[in-house]
Amino acid sequence: MKSLAELQALRDKMKNNMGIRNDDEAKARIVVGMATCGIAAGARPVLAAFTDEVSKRGLNDVAVGQTGCIGICQYEPVAEVFMPGQEKVTYVKMTEEKARRVVAEHIVNGNVVTEYTIGANAK
Amino acid sequence: MMQELSLNILDIAENSVKAKASLVEITVEEDEAADLMRIIIADNGCGMTPEVVARVSDPFYTTRTTRKVGLGVPFVKMACEMTGGTFSIDSTVGEGTTLRASLGLHNIDRSPLGDIASTIASLVQCNPDIDFVYTHRTGEGEMCADTREFRAVLEGVPLSNPEVVSFIWEYIAEHLTEIKGGLI
Numbered sequence: 001m002k003s004l005a006e007l008q009a010l011r012d013k014m015k016n017n018m019g020i021r022n023d024d025e026a027k028a029r030i031v032v033g034m035a036t037c038g039i040a041a042g043a044r045p046v047l048a049a050f051t052d053e054v055s056k057r058g059l060n061d062v063a064v065g066q067t068g069c070i071g072i073c074q075y076e077p078v079a080e081v082f083m084p085g086q087e088k089v090t091y092v093k094m095t096e097e098k099a100r101r102v103v104a105e106h107i108v109n110g111n112v113v114t115e116y117t118i119g120a121n122a123k
Numbered sequence: 124m125m126q127e128l129s130l131n132i133l134d135i136a137e138n139s140v141k142a143k144a145s146l147v148e149i150t151v152e153e154d155e156a157a158d159l160m161r162i163i164i165a166d167n168g169c170g171m172t173p174e175v176v177a178r179v180s181d182p183f184y185t186t187r188t189t190r191k192v193g194l195g196v197p198f199v200k201m202a203c204e205m206t207g208g209t210f211s212i213d214s215t216v217g218e219g220t221t222l223r224a225s226l227g228l229h230n231i232d233r234s235p236l237g238d239i240a241s242t243i244a245s246l247v248q249c250n251p252d253i254d255f256v257y258t259h260r261t262g263e264g265e266m267c268a269d270t271r272e273f274r275a276v277l278e279g280v281p282l283s284n285p286e287v288v289s290f291i292w293e294y295i296a297e298h299l300t301e302i303k304g305g306l307i
Contacts, residue, residue, distance in 0.1 A: 001301065002294040007276045010290055014280050034249065036195040039134050040125055044238075044245055051248065055285035065283075066249035068141075071190060 027061040028107050030054075032094075033078040035069030041076035042095070049096035050079070053103040062107055075118060081106055090118045125198055127237025128162065128226075133245060134195045135164050135222055140250050142168025142220065147253060149243070151236065152260040153228060153304065159208065160226045160233065167219040176214050199224055206230035228307070236305040240295035243268065244288050251283035257295060259304045266298035 032038065032047040047064065054062045072078060075092035081102065082088050089112050091102060098116050105111050114120055125131045132149060139147045144166035152161040171179070178184040180200050185193030196212075199222070203210040206227035214220040226233045243257045247270055257268045268291065270282055280287065299305050 001297045002290060004272065004276050007273060007287075007290055007294075010286060011277050011280050014284065014286065015278075034133070034137060034245070036134050036193075036198070039130050039137075040194075040198075044130065044133060044241055047245055047248070048241060051285050051288060055289070064248070064285075066245075068137075069187070069190065073190065 027084060028059075029063045029065065029082040030102075030107070031065050031067040031080050031082075033069060033076060034066040037069055037073035038076045038078065043077040045096050046077045046079065046094045046099050049099040050103065053100045054107070057103065057108065059103075059107065062103075072118070075121065078118075083107075083110075091116045092118045092121050125202070126234065128160075128202065128234050129237040129239040129242040131195075131199050131202060131234075132162065132164065132239065133242040135199060136166075136242075136246055136255075138195060139164065139166035139168050139220070140246075140253060142166060142170070144168035144219065145253060146256070147246070148256045148258070150258045150260075151239065151304075153262070153307070155228065155262050158228045160228045160236070162224040162226070163221065165219065165221040170216040170218050170220055171212075171214040172216055176212050179212065180210075196222075202226065202234060206233040235307075239305055240292045240299070243295055244292040247291055248283050248285075248288045251281050259299055259302065261302045261304045263302040263304075266295075266302055266304065268295050268298070 030050050032043050032050065034043050050064045054064055067080065070078065077094040079091045079094050080088055102113050102116065105113050136147055136149060146167050148165045150163040154161060179196045182192055182194055182197040200210045203224045203226050207230060208224065208226040211223050212220060243255060246255055254270045259266050273282060
């Protein structure tokens with residue numbers, strides 16, 4: 001069973017790795033809408049998928065966080081991606097699978113997944 | 124309507140975050156003798172005036188300006204009342220807010236607790252500067268996950284680190300299993 005001793009070992013490993021993420025120096029930032037509308041629509045597993053995919057790929061300079069309701073509740077779960085020097089990209093009706101694809105194609109390879117953006121989904 | 128109570132808890136705890144709390148204590152108790160599930164969310168945030176407390180259960184009340192509805196608290200109230208449970212909020216400006224919900228433990232209309240470990244992990248990840256304490260009691264015993272303890276061990280490694288977040292998820296899930304928590 002997980003114990004504080006195990007957390008201690010994890011801490012030592014991370015201190016040695018030098019790979020500790022510093023949110024202020026993050027290259028890319030992903031935020032998921034976590035207001036009532038987002039949570040009801042499934043934001044929690046989307047956040048977890050972004051975090052897991054970023055962690056699995058060892059992307060230490062990518063920060064994953066939350067935002068509130070940005071007023072487009074009908075498109076939740078919504079995620080926004082901020083990359084330095086680029087315009088913000090708003091992804092809508094997100095799922096775990098879509099989140100993993102956004103990490104691979106947008107964050108890693110630099111190609112916006114146009115079909116998931118609000119521009120491609122707005123009616 | 125939320126699919127599981129752990130999503131209601133996440134939503135309400137986000138209100139504590141917005142209220143600038145530095146400590147949010149979440150307690151779930153499965154009381155077989157009283158046939159009740161009790162959920163308490165207590166924060167030391169900015170609190171609310173009695174006038175605001177009286178209105179937060181109204182779905183058409185919100186402090187936001189981007190939309191006209193505020194459904195977080197009404198959802199919890201509905202989830203309680205449809206199982207014959209009770210719901211209350213105590214709040215003092217400058218001291219904090221405590222929400223108490225009780226639900227019929229074996230009532231057919233009670234939503235399952237769901238993935239509470241994910242709720243706490245999400246809260247910690249997104250708000251690494253706030254302390255969260257999760258306590259769960261069943262007839263088998265009690266478990267507690269306290270970020271103040273984790274923080275002391277971590278010596279500066281942020282609580283939002285993905286590996287730390289995974290640890291917290293597993294810590295809660297395993298300790299809950301130990302006391303057979305959240306199964307019903």
